[in-house]
Amino acid sequence: MRILFGFIAGLVFGIGLILSGMANPAKVLNFLDIFGAWDPSLAFVMGGASLTAFIGFRIAWRRARPVLMERFDLPGPGRIDAPLLTGAAIFGIGWGIGGYCPGPAWTALLIGAPGTLAFLPAMLAGLAAGTYLKKRA
Template sequence: MRSFLGFLSGLVFGLGLVISGMANPAKVLNFLDLAGAWDPSLAFVMAGAAGVTFIGYRLAWRQSAPVMSETFDVPTSTTLDRPLIAGAAIFGIGWGIGGFCPGPALTALPLLAPGTLVFVPAMLFGLWFGAYAKSLPILSPKGAN
């Protein structure tokens, strides 16, 4: 049941990405191109997604616990540290080059575009390597853990 519900959640997310245009790098790059062929569509994706989530989270949190887990596990940190800013900047540069963020890249994989087939393994390696790099002292926030 957990697996089925996990699959269903992923399917709904993926359908949202494809229908909204978020899974099309051309659309993403045109959204980011304020000085050129600007396509504002993706602002509507973010507004729809964040709006529904804002309301839905507050309904979900009225329950004492999630349906399939014992507790709600939500990030509690509020510190603005170096890894947060540096990581977001590095991610943004990669997003601006390829037009893919992680969800759309994964959902585009079965369409087998050569660019996607190169992007996804590189991203997975980057995720693994980034987690390792984060554990190094230079990126560890002072006093954390």
């Protein structure tokens, strides 16, 4: 049952990425270009997503446990450390250069966006390198 609901959630997420323009790197790069051809429309997408998540979390936290799991799996308090900041910086730089973050990149691949043919292998190589370096540390 979890797999089915996971598939449905992923499908809705992917359709939302396509409809909102998040799978279009030109739209994302124009949003990030505040001193050039700035396109503020993605701010409304992010605002809508934040509002939806805010309401959804308020509803979910009223439950004793999730519908499809034994317990809620929430992160505990943690530190802001060098690996977190380094990863965030690399993620942001990659997003700014390529115009994709991981979810929209997979969605754009399925709709035939040519930039994903370079971005996704580079992203996967970066993930593999990060995993390798973390195991060595």
